[in-house]
Amino acid sequence: MASLSAIRVLVADSNQMECQLLVSALGQRPEFDVICCAADLDAMLQTVATFPAQISHQCRSPQD
Secondary structure, eight states: OOOTTOEEEEEEESSHHHHHHHHHHHHTSTTEEEEEEESSHHHHHHHHHHSOOSEEEEEOOTTO
């Protein structure tokens, strides 16, 4: 559970494995509250509408 001062982070990546690895790494740190690991734009936008993120990391593969 994140503290009240935790930074909300949304992670979005077209590569689900890379997304999960980053979420796992950030989850080890109490100063971060990962609110989503989205692989598609619709899921990311829905999450941002519900839980505004303070930081967003997005990565798309070169062929996208």
